Amino acid sequence: GVEHLPHLVRRTGGGAVPQVIPSAPMTMEEVETNHLLSTLERHGGNKTTAAAELGISLKTIYNKLNKLAQLRAAG
Numbered sequence: 001g002v003e004h005l006p007h008l009v010r011r012t013g014g015g016a017v018p019q020v021i022p023s024a025p026m027t028m029e030e031v032e033t034n035h036l037l038s039t040l041e042r043h044g045g046n047k048t049t050a051a052a053e054l055g056i057s058l059k060t061i062y063n064k065l066n067k068l069a070q071l072r073a074a075g
Helices: 028-042 047-054 058-074
Strands: none
Touching: 028 047, 028 058, 047 058
């Protein structure tokens, strides 16, 4: 249901359909990162559960989080 969507998606513009208006265009990598982080948030940081929901391995979660940490440290 809607309660399982990230908070940005749950905001509605008065209609029944959630609306997301990005402030700027996003790359697929940014969309993927946002989805990963929102899934982790929804599961209280539980990487195993998030990986299962996303259909990826736990190793992939760690790889993506490590890459994100490196990008944030460099930038």
